[in-house]
Amino acid sequence: MRHIFLTTWLAVLCLTQTFAQTVLTGTVTEVGTNSPIPGVNITVKGTNIGTATNRDGKYQLAVPGPFPLTLVASFVGYARQEIVVNNGTSVLNFSLAESAIVADEVVVSASRVEESITKAAVTVERLGARQFANSPAANPFDALQNLKGVDLLTQSLTFKSVNLRGFGANNNNRFVQLTDGMDNRSPGLGFGFGNVAGISDLDIESIELIPGASSALYGPDALQGLMLTTSKNPFTYQGLSAQVKVGANNVGKANFGPKGYYDVAIRYAKQFGTRFAFKVNFQRLDGTDFIADDYNDRSTSARTNFWAVDPNRGNVATGVGYVPNSNRNANFEYDGVNIYGDDINAGGAFRFPANFTNAALQNRLVTRTGYTELDVLGNNGKVFNNRANVSLHYKLGRNVEASLGWYYGNGNLIRTAGFREYFPNYIRHQFRAEIKGENFFVRAYTTRQNAEGWNIGQTAAAINNAWKPLGTATTGWAGDFAAAFAANGGQLEAARQAANQGRFMPGSSQFNDIRDQLANTYNNVRIASLGRNGVRFKDNSTMNHFEGMYNFTKHIKIAELIVGGSFRRFLLATGGTALPLNADGSEYTINEYGAYAQLSKEFRLGSIGLTRQPITFKPTVAVRYDKNQYFQGGFTPRASGVLSVGPHNFRGSWQSAFRNPSPGQLFAVPPTGQGGEVGGSSVAADRAGLNTNRAFLGADVNDYVAGRITADQLTARAYDPSRFTTEKINTWEVGYKTLINNKLFIDGFYFHSRYTDFIAAQSFFQLLTPGGGPDAFRTPSNYRTLQVNFNNFNEIFVNGWGFGAEYVLGRGFALSGNYARQVGSITLRDAQGNVRNNRAGEPIVNRRMSDPDVAQLGRNFFISPENRYNISLANPRINGGNLGFNITYRWTDKMWVEQGTTAGDIWLPSWTSLDAQVSYRLPVAKSVVKFGGANILNKYYSQGYGLAQIGGLYYVALTFDELFR
Template sequence: ILFSVAATYAQSGEITGRVLDASGEPLIGANVAIQGTTQGSTTDVYGNFTIRRLENRQYTIVVTYVGYDEMVQNVDVSGATDLGTIYLTPSMLFLSNQVVISATRRAEKLTETPATIQVISSKQIAELPSFNPGELLARLKGVEFVRSGVVGTGVNIRGFNSNFNAKNLQINDGRYATLIATGLPFGPLSTIIKEDVDRVEVILGPNAALYGPNAHNGLVNTVLKDPRATPGTTFALGAGNQSMFTSRLRHAQKINDKWAFKIIGEYTRGEEFEFADSVYIDRQDAAGNPGPDGTPEGYEELELDNDFEFLKGGASVYYSVNDDSDIILGYTGSNSTYLAPTNVGRNQIIDWKLNVFSLKYTSPHWFAQAYMTTSKTDDTYAIDERTKQYYRLLDAGMSDSEARGEQSYASGARFIDDSQRYNAEVQYNNEFGDFALVTGAQWQRDLANSHGTYLLDKNEEDYIQIDQVGVYAQGEYDFGGGLKATAAFRGDNHEVYGFNFVPKVGLVKSVENGAFRLTYSEGIAAPTILNMYGNLFSGLILGNAEGFTLNDGSAIEKQKVEKIKSFEIGYKGQAIDKLYLDANAFYNMSEDFLSPVTVVGVTTQRGDQPISEVQSGYGVFGGLVATYVNFGQIDTYGFDLGLNYRFSNKVNLDFNYSYFDYAVDEDNLEENDFNNDGEVNKLDVLVNAPTHKAGIGLNYSDSKWFGTVFARWVQEYDYFSSFQIAAETQDLVYRGTPVVEDARSTDTWNYGPLGGFVDVDLGLGYHFNEKFTLSGQVTNLFDAEFREFTASPFIGRLYSIELKINLPEIK
């Protein structure tokens, strides 16, 4: 008996702990082993583990997880020993089983998500010698990446791109990263810096069931770093051609077991590529006589400023309520000046300020957050319209200095924004045996104010207020044998366009080293505040929140949401030794497209209000209105293929290919003949995407050297977006002008199709030691002349060099 008691006492020790990644997400199924024995454990859905029945002595534990570097730690066991939180670092290559959160709003292995999801890892971000991590989106399959200049990068997913594309939702750490009035992604206005990004998760296809309106074609979720997982100070200095200079700082510190904080800052400046777009103007002299030949003439953009400048800053404080729960208070802000392409020419963005204030609570079962976003600019303007007004004033007899003054903005060129958005969310998740539940509710209030410059507000006191609320729920059941089923739904009620229900269902069958998936999902793209309450160019363009009555008595219905239904099948996993495969095929059915600006005719009313009381330029336009409508039905389909071959732990090869095409009923003129020309063609459906695109990259990384060579091919394709056109010569008429390459097209110049290029990028870096890293890259290595977007310059070679200093945590 005494021997038995002694043996039991000797084995009363245990080791507990929690395993997380650098962003603070739990790593599910991580292996925790006692070195030299068969004893060990695996982590649960919260990252927790326990190893019991240990003798009281010293052990060496090894924590491993596929896609992460292993962690080895010596532990002295005396009774119950808690190791606290263990953070694993992503390995240099091959991240096949990385944990993601975007697909189901809960941590899960990348291979087991019921969606096509791709990850840009912290390693890839850290080794990019650029201030703009968005450049890495060009290396993902299924993503239509465009570079609109030195700083401008944009993404679209699976077709229907435009210069005002609000169909791909972008979020930063669970917060909407979209402008309030236009719904556009922050883009260069972003308030975060590269050094604070842990990873970027990109979902191809709709995910509106969990994230709400505008997670329509896809979702880009940027996950930020937890200061407790990534303490220390990082300082980066970079320079390159186009007079580019950047300096960035991140400092993160764990003060004690309860408190931690981080601060970030960035200053970046440079010059855009030399390019002046053509602006076409109907010129008349003071007597009303036409110009020399009676036709519009092309002029360069007035007072074009190619300089760009970005200033960013922020801070967050983390308080640990207990081992599993945190309260996080944060702020980020930015002030940005640059050139931005739009579908009516370029905008001169001047001192556009964004601020995001957030409060968040996280625990194993509960998540809650509230945040406020503010947007303010006083001097941003449309270069195209200001240029036209300048020449109108000259023709009216004004002097050059007078025409360049305040009157040059009088026709609606200036955009003032003084808007706010309030968001709140609460979420609950739990597991009940083999069933996992996630449910939550979101509330949003938009307060848009343009001081009467581009919205139907009257002055700085007259906010356009719109409320919306959404509820969502998702259940996941594990049948065993590697088979899981997921079902989700979301209900949204919007003050203007009403209630919408969005479902999603999926099956995942895990096999050895991978999983197959089958998913059905729906999505909606919602009209933005600009779509609903826009007031551009003295009321020539008006928002369609209430519908219009034409002078013949017929009605234009108010705009409603665009809908998509999507079927997808895919596989993700290790196909053979050293080869990782990610493949999917999809079929989408879309209807009720949100149209670009279109002329609907002479109107008498907007809603119940006479048009003469709405349209400030009624004396000129006489009720002629361009607005936004719904139209059309179209099916799209395609597939994406991604391969990753690991030659060794230092070298791997990436390859991706995407195919995209569409089918439309050309006999359905009532719904699909958007421009009312009596036939259905590409000018109605506006797919604006290449059929084929591919990329291939060779990557190397060891303890000292790292580098990559990446080549991207994009097939040539035609592009149409309001005033903007990029197309080959063909027997079509767009906005009253024949489609002719390298010629004028009504309001702008048609330089020819987009795409049709091979772009090669080269990067190389060296770690001198743990503190100092020097790296450089050349984008468009062979200086191939190509244009990726309309209202944008031709892209030339860009090169940059960056010194990064990493200082250890202050104890």
């Protein structure tokens, strides 16, 4: 891959050609005051040529022919201005008017070509310098949570997952994040690491977000949306920028908080002559993570009699019937949400036989005493993050620029999948080479990561077993508990204390030594002293990507035509710890390729009104073909149209998309005898023994144990690993966007989506000893819980609508808000295509996935609030001065959560957050002081079951922008 980049860069130098230059100069001032405006971006429209004004509002820009060309001036808080430049012009002045609403932004993500955001054929959200400066969020990535319909699931201070339009996930592999065109996802783990390995905050020019299916132009996996983050070009944004931010979180945490943090960033960009420029960036964050400290008794469908049932309706579920009891001294089955090693379904519990000598313990499930997350980690929640970037840019001609860049990310984090997993030192490098012109680009990049982590829950259970095995009714911990229970007259607390005598205490040398052995030994390597394997896994995989696009519009004249294609190759490198190896011991590889074309044409239909505003219609058709070596290829078409009647823009689209399973969903196999994820491929099924030692859906096993189905019925429902394919979606959407009298901006949409071959990991139980009968499932220690990926046969629908509005109140004040709603429904079908019935014999047709009748028959993982809204009041420059503010109120509805092996099933409560910031500009020092906070009322909430509790995050930031230009 390095040879490819070297060759590309040499080609760049060889292609260099001379071109004539015309030097334009001028001044940019403010309408009304005639005051000079520093930092205004001056660009040649449709090219990468640009600069910015100095502190006196002056600029100088060398531009090539041919003429005429259009010069554009744009700046935060002002309406952009365009002026046509004819040959011979040398002085060009701009006068910008303040604007509380900027509705003429240009986006590229919707159609891969520049277009006005108001005329995009699909819903597009954009965050730029104006939004970043005004947002109370601590960083640009966090500002996404103010966009309509966006759910950020916070797993770590630096790791948040973007979710849109249902099926929320802590590791969303149905949403694609691109940074300067590069896929942000982990090559092997298959999900985006959010901002852990993103670009420096100071280097972000804009973030564009498309909710909904986007495969027609961007390939597989963009089922629920796409996010495109673009960094600042060093030709346009020059000089030195720096930011220092200090703050605190974990406020009000008993015996723990508050905890401080700091975040520093620096950026420098410089142009030499007319052709060469470079930039360097670095950012460092140090602090204490939000803590996962929910110690309430876990609500999970793995519990016997979890559902409340109505015997008059055939035992149909009417809701959650299990009543959590968080007093571990009064609850035999206490299983804390963020306590590990006490899990009822992951090796932390023992069920006494039905004929046990002590009648009080017959068929009784008893959990061990576990450890908290902080106990196991032993780092007091410390978190760090480093991000760096260096790029070189060279202009080959009027509209052609070559660039070569290195992007680096490093940090520690916790992610939540079926279990909580800790990555103590994640490292990622991306190298990118690109040649980009006005009507084409050619890009190559590689992603190389070092991702090694370990399972917190498995580690806690292993520490317990290293001290004393779970045992049997008469041996080990369970035997000691039974003896102590009898000796103490059936006192639960006394029995636990007696059975725990000598237990390894957190922080002790015995505890730390065993934890370190487990965490530093791979899960396929035996630890002789412990008689078991370690828990560490790694994903040091590589992904190489090549793509190009050409716009033929200038050649065919009558329409806009773009074509493109891509090829990528995954080189998996997990050493057999996260994914299995081939029979010869080699790692798996995955090849994918695709090609697309898009055709569009704008038609002038007439005009309207006294000002004769135009009426136009622009239809667009796109289609893409993609092929993964493990699946049949497929087409993903898109058809859309935009009708513009003066300022009113009506849009409609029909889109399709598909998703290739991630490498883990293809090949994953847990260590022998342990629970975990199993891929849907035949290779994974063989390795997990699913062809010879059948597994059964957890809901079916619970039905059998409860006597609702017979042994023969259970046997007939065994998992069939023979069918696995790509996941698909079809979506139609309509929308409307307008700016009325430059005071009211409105954007609304409605969509309907239908999923087929939906891939979801469901909990299946597999006996540890093959050949055991169904009765063996009555004892949890006899089986392991597997999260098996497979295509279900259900029909899944998601319907939703939303709107956003911004209104100028006058004198710079603006009131804005947005609301979004989405509802997931399902028709359940069995493997033969027959509609499944609930336990009363009623068909499950087009029912909410949160309906207990549906949820008790298996998890569907919609995990999304049906309603959410934001309201903001802001003024970036009160009375035209240097003082600004923003206050935002966010509300998110309750949601039904189904999550992982050791998480659970529960209605997560609704939550609110009040965010605010006050800023003051120091023009002489080219700096801004900003005091802000998210959740300033410090009302702790969780965005997912088992995730960290999010409280207030308070900060003060000092930003120096583009010094020494």
